Amino acid sequence: EVQLVQSGAEVKKPGQSLKISCKGFGSRFTGYWISWVRQMPGKGLEWMGIISPDFSDTKYSPSFQDRVTISADMSINTAYLHWSSLRASDTAIYFCARHESPFLAGDLWGQGTLVTVSS
């Protein structure tokens, strides 16, 4: 079965760094863009950014441009979302999704990773 499997829930303190992952099983990432989406508690979906299949292009929403870094290692079919310094306001569920292009729909989604940032 083709699926995107994300890393487990994380509990961190403000100021700490964090990298969460999204691994493809049953299909390669080759040819696909991978996006990240934030969902704060009780709120809607927010598009954070997307990385191209060959990593040559990464697009970010202005809201997240200076807060996170999106990267990938296609040799292990895995994309990452990284924070260098977490804030309490980063507490949310983060989803990854697969796209054939930045303009096309996310046809496959990960199960989500809950990130809790609290002192």
Added chain:
Amino acid sequence: QSVLTQPPSVSGAPGQKVTVSCTGTRSNIGAGSDVHWYQQLPGRAPKLLIYGDHNRPSGVPDRFSGSKSGTSASLAISGLQAEDEAVYYCQSYDNSLSVSLFGGGTKLTVL
């Protein structure tokens, strides 16, 4: 406030038809950008329901349909079932902002 505007909630009785609207601007839906629709059940990841304005992925019942006109798009759900109770999101690419956008989401209640 989202650039793509959706009603916060809609409701309907089992068997009825409901429509969820998604209003954008000339830089996204009005520019011809594809509109996609997702269903998010409580505690679950979003699931693709409609892509490219009106196309259904394999496995999505034909009770779900999408349309687009001008700067707006709509998701119609006919023959409402209890299992349709969820939050529905529209998505489209904005050419001016160079980002993909989600609507604020619409909660469907099946009465």
